[in-house]
Amino acid sequence: MDAVDMRDGIPEVFCITAPCRRERFDWEGKISTVLFYGDASSLVFLLAKPFIWEEEDEPETMNLAQDASGLGVEPQAIEYQPRSPILEMPHEIYGCIFETLDVQSIFNFGLTCQELWPVAKYFIKSRFKKVLGIWAGVPLICPGCDHPKGENSYPTGVLSSSAEEELKKGLRVGEPGFSGQMFHIPGHEEIVNRYYKTNLFRLAIKRYRMLPLVDDAVQTMIEVSETTGPYRPKDMFRIVRPTPAMFYPLNEKWILRNLTTRQFVRAEAIALKPEYIQGPLIKILGFGEVIISKTCWSDHGDTWVNYPVNKGPWAGHSFDVVPLSKLKDGGIWEDISLNIAAELRRMCRLQYGDDWFEKLIHRFERKCMDPWGRWREETLWETFQRQAKQSSQGFFGFFRKKN
Numbered sequence: 033m034d035a036v037d038m039r040d041g042i043p044e045v046f047c048i049t050a051p052c053r054r055e056r057f058d059w060e061g062k063i064s065t066v067l068f069y070g071d072a073s074s075l076v077f078l079l080a081k082p083f084i085w086e087e088e089d090e091p092e093t094m095n096l097a098q099d100a101s102g103l104g105v106e107p108q109a110i111e112y113q114p115r116s117p118i119l120e121m122p123h124e125i126y127g128c129i130f131e132t133l134d135v136q137s138i139f140n141f142g143l144t145c146q147e148l149w150p151v152a153k154y155f156i157k158s159r160f161k162k163v164l165g166i167w168a169g170v171p172l173i174c175p176g177c178d179h180p181k182g183e184n185s186y187p188t189g190v191l192s193s194s195a196e197e198e199l200k201k202g203l204r205v206g207e208p209g210f211s212g213q214m215f216h217i218p219g220h221e222e223i224v225n226r227y228y229k230t231n232l233f234r235l236a237i238k239r240y241r242m243l244p245l246v247d248d249a250v251q252t253m254i255e256v257s258e259t260t261g262p263y264r265p266k267d268m269f270r271i272v273r274p275t276p277a278m279f280y281p282l283n284e285k286w287i288l289r290n291l292t293t294r295q296f297v298r299a300e301a302i303a304l305k306p307e308y309i310q311g312p313l314i315k316i317l318g319f320g321e322v323i324i325s326k327t328c329w330s331d332h333g334d335t336w337v338n339y340p341v342n343k344g345p346w347a348g349h350s351f352d353v354v355p356l357s358k359l360k361d362g363g364i365w366e367d368i369s370l371n372i373a374a375e376l377r378r379m380c381r382l383q384y385g386d387d388w389f390e391k392l393i394h395r396f397e398r399k400c401m402d403p404w405g406r407w408r409e410e411t412l413w414e415t416f417q418r419q420a421k422q423s424s425q426g427f428f429g430f431f432r433k434k435n
Contacts, residue, residue, distance in 0.1 A: 048174040049236045056240045072320030074405030077246040080312040080353035081165030082279035130155040168352035175232040176330030182229035187348040202227040247404030282311035284355035288319040292349035301369035338382040
C-alpha cells in the first residue's frame with residue numbers, strides 16, 4: 033500500500049474536465065490511482081490530433097471504375113456483374129450520401145460493391161479522426177470532490193459567465209446524471225424544484241458528457257458480421273480496427289505543449305525507458321500523468337499523494353501533443369522537459385521511496401497495454417512468453433521439457 037496519510041480514511045476523488053465543452057474524461061478516482069496505475073495513459077489521444085493516414089485520398093480523385101485487383105479484394109469473392117447505375121452518379125453526390133449516414137451504415141454500404149469501398153474508407157477514416165485530438169487547445173482542469181461548494185474559487189478563465197451562474201445556482205434535487213430524466217417524487221413536487229450547492233466536480237459528474245476511452249470509441253464504432261456484404265477487401269479489418277500508427281507518425285519525436293505558457297515537454301525526458309515511447313503514447317509515466325499532476329484543483333491538500341498537487345499551476349491551461357517538428361511553425365517556446373522530469377521523479381520518490389523506479393516497473397510487469405493506452409492483466413500464456421524471453425535458456429529452451 034502507498035505510504036500516505038489518509039484523510040478520515042476516505043480519499044478525495046477527482047475528474048479531468050473541459051468546462052467550455054461540457055465534457056469529462058472517462059475516469060474519476062483518487063490522484064494516486066491515475067498517476068501511478070496507468071489510468072491516465074489514453075488521455076494523450078484526446079490531445080493529439082491525427083497527422084497521417086496511409087494512402088490518404090480525396091473522394092473526388094477516386095476512380096470508381098478501377099478494377100477489383102486494385103482494391104485488394106479477395107479474388108474468389110469477386111463476381112462480375114453489370115455495372116450499377118448508382119456508380120454513374122457524380123462524386124459530389126456520393127459525398128452527400130455518405131455524410132448523412134452513420135459509420136456502421138457507411139461500412140455496410142461500402143461492402144455492397146467493390147467500387148464503393150474506396151469512398152467508404154475515406155468517410156470511415158474521417159469519422160475516426162473526429163474522436164481524436166478533440167481536447168487539443170481546450171482549457172482543462174481536474175477538480176476535486178471536496179472543494180468548497182457554491183462559489184467560483186477556480187482559476188480565472190476556467191468558467192464562462194454562464195458556467196459561473198450555473199455553479200452558483202447549484203444542482204436540482206433529484207437530478208440524475210447526464211442525459212437522464214428527472215426523478216419524480218409523488219406528493220413532493222416542491223422538493224424537486226429546490227437546488228443545492230455544488231462544486232465543479234459534482235457539476236461535471238451530473239451534467240457533463242463523459243467521453244469514452246479512445247479504444248472504445250474507435251474499435252466499437254463498427255460491428256463486423258460474418259455475412260457482411262458480398263465483398264471482403266483485404267484491408268477491411270485494418271480499417272474497422274485502426275491502430276495509432278495509422279494516425280500518428282510513431283518514428284517522430286513527440287512533445288506536450290502548454291499553449292497557455294508556450295512551454296513544452298519532450299517524451300524522451302519523462303519516459304522511464306526509451307522503449308516505453310510509442311509515438312505520443314508513453315507507458316507508465318507519460319504526458320497524461322503530467323497533465324493530471326499539474327491541473328488538479330482543490331482546497332484540500334490530502335490527495336493521497338505525498339506531493340503538493342492540489343493546486344496545480346496549469347489548471348485552466350490549454351494543451352496539445354504534437355511532433356517536435358511542429359515547433360517550427362512559429363513563435364518562441366521554452367523547453368521545460370528537465371524540470372517536469374525532475375518533478376515526476378521527486379513525486380514518485382516521495383510516494384514509494386528511493387527504490388520507486390523498481391517498484392513502478394514491477395507493478396506493470398504483469399500488465400499489458402493495448403495500442404490505445406488501456407492496461408489489463410496479462411494472460412497465463414503472456415506470462416509464459418514474458419518469462420521465456422527473460423530466461424537464460426532462451427525462448428525455446430524455456431519450454432523444452434527437461435529429462
